[in-house]
Amino acid sequence: MxxxxxxxxxxxxxxxxxxxxxxxxxxxxxxxxxxxxxxxxxxxxxxxxxxxxxxxxxxxxxxxxxxxxxxxxxxxxxxxxxxxxxxxxxxxxxxxxxxxxxxxxxxxxxxxxxxxxxxxxxxxxxxxxxxxxxxxxxxxxxxxxxxxxxxxxxxxxxxxxxxxxxxxxxxxxxxxxxxxxxxxxxxxxxxxxxxxDTKSKSRVQMEMMVLNSAEFHFEDRCMVMAITLDVQRKTGCSRSDMEGVPPMSRSVEGVLAGVTLKENREGEFKISLRTYAPLDASAICGKLGGGGHKAAAGCTVIGSLEEAKSAILAAVKEALEELDAGSDIT
Ligand SMILES: [Mn+2]
The missing domain is CATH 3.90.1640.10 (inorganic pyrophosphatase (n-terminal core))
Structure with a gap:
């Protein structure tokens, strides 16, 4: 080597x-x-x-x-x-x-x-x-x-x-x-x-579909959006059209962790995580072999949409539980 x-x-x-x-x-x-x-x-x-x-x-x-x-x-x-x-x-x-x-x-x-x-x-x-x-x-x-x-x-x-x-x-x-x-x-x-301030028409159509299927978890502190291959095919959105989606994932009041799952190919998801302090996106994605910055990080998960979603949600849940346990200490 x-x-x-x-x-x-x-x-x-x-x-x-x-x-x-x-x-x-x-x-x-x-x-x-x-x-x-x-x-x-x-x-x-x-x-x-x-x-x-x-x-x-x-x-x-x-x-x-x-x-x-x-x-x-x-x-x-x-x-x-x-x-x-x-x-x-x-x-x-x-x-x-x-x-x-x-x-x-x-x-x-x-x-x-x-x-x-x-x-x-x-x-x-x-x-x-x-x-x-x-x-x-x-x-x-x-x-x-x-x-x-x-x-x-x-x-x-x-x-x-x-x-x-x-x-x-x-x-x-x-x-x-x-x-x-x-x-x-x-x-x-x-x-x-x-x-x-510039979006393609397919980007807007993709956003509509992605927002339509958005989910909220853990007392609405985590928002999840998925850009499946189906959405990509139906809207014809490009890679750069999809860049602006992760920041939207934590734009809802009360959301501390925003998850975007982009299906790269059948059975492979690029996960982008956006967080607000004290949640650490890099540490959470690190649990799934990824990394990045404190407020923005990513990882890649092999599996179905449901499997990829469960994996990242488990990691986010753990971080939120640590946060809740910490805030009990006075
Ligand atoms: Mn950079």
Whole structure:
């Protein structure tokens, strides 16, 4: 096995020295790519290009067209030397690229508390609301002159991973970085219109069906929604149409845990969990082999819809019972 088990944890100075020294980068994103993994990857690509480096971004899945405004497909014809994964907490999240790159990730830039230290080098900032915050700090430390394209890529990461700057992961640093991107001329309102205020017709039809079959459990503290293959077929909704569903799962008053089950293929469900403190989504999904952040995490369960639902509901129930037991102590 070509696995190296040692993962060197890097400081900001270390990673900048490393990035300056190396060249011919391939930057990997996670499967089912979102605004943060893509914004981080292309922000890094555009930034490193300014240092004269050659960079290509590789994603195992098709990139949704809504991100076209920062996608840069130039300069892809070279032999990759340095492999970087961005916003990828676990090597399994590389999807089909997993086998090709196992044991060969030179550098991982991430902000997930659940990071599994699979890369040879890791720059991890679990206080960052988005991986794009980490990339901003790295490019800033490298002394790179930011332009509007870099700003648009990084802002997309910041905005999408914070639900348009309204989740609990937002800090003063998130806003400070956003402010700096405004100074560079980021197209913030247009980006947010595309990311948050635009829905396809099939998305609306899918939402109607999903809400129609929503369930409430544990004294209405847990809401469950399912996007079955049947719903996906009937509405023709795309992957990116389905991205906005998990945040809806905890939008009902009194709900502490929102569960979204998306049927990937017959007998396989991607579960997205959204919680409010003190419930810890990453810990709950960890019980089913997944992970993520305190308020947003995920896992994959093999089985029927009923089996997948029972598995995640059992884990949520346990967490709610711990919460109830804790609140009895005075
Ligand atoms: Mn992220």
């Amino acid at each position: 070509p696995m190296s088990n040692v993962c060197e944890v890097l400081t900001l100075a270390d990673i900048c020295a490393y990035l300056k020294e190396r060249d011919n980068y391939v930057v990997l994103t996670h499967t089912n790519p979102d605004g943060d993994t893509l914004g981080s990857a292309y922000g890094l690509k555009l930034g490193l290009k300014k240092l004269g480096k050659r960079v290509q971004v590789v994603c195992c899945d098709e990139i949704p067209h809504k991100y076209d405004y920062f996608i840069d497909d130039s300069e892809c014809d070279f032999v990759p030397e340095t492999v970087v994964a961005v916003d990828v907490a676990d090597i399994k999240l590389l999807g089909d690229l997993y086998e090709r790159f196992e044991g060969r990730i030179d550098l991982n830039i991430d902000h997930h508390v659940s990071n599994t230290h699979y890369a040879n080098r890791l720059y991890l900032d679990a206080d960052a609301a988005a991986c794009a915050e980490c990339v901003y700090e790295i490019l800033d430390e490298l002394g790179i002159e930011f332009d509007r394209d870099i700003a648009n890529a990084l802002y997309t990461g910041l905005s999408t991973d914070t639900g348009c700057f309204k989740y609990g992961n937002v800090t003063d640093r998130t806003h400070r970085i956003a402010a700096k991107l405004y100074r560079i001329g980021v197209d913030a309102s247009e980006i947010n219109r595309i990311m948050f």
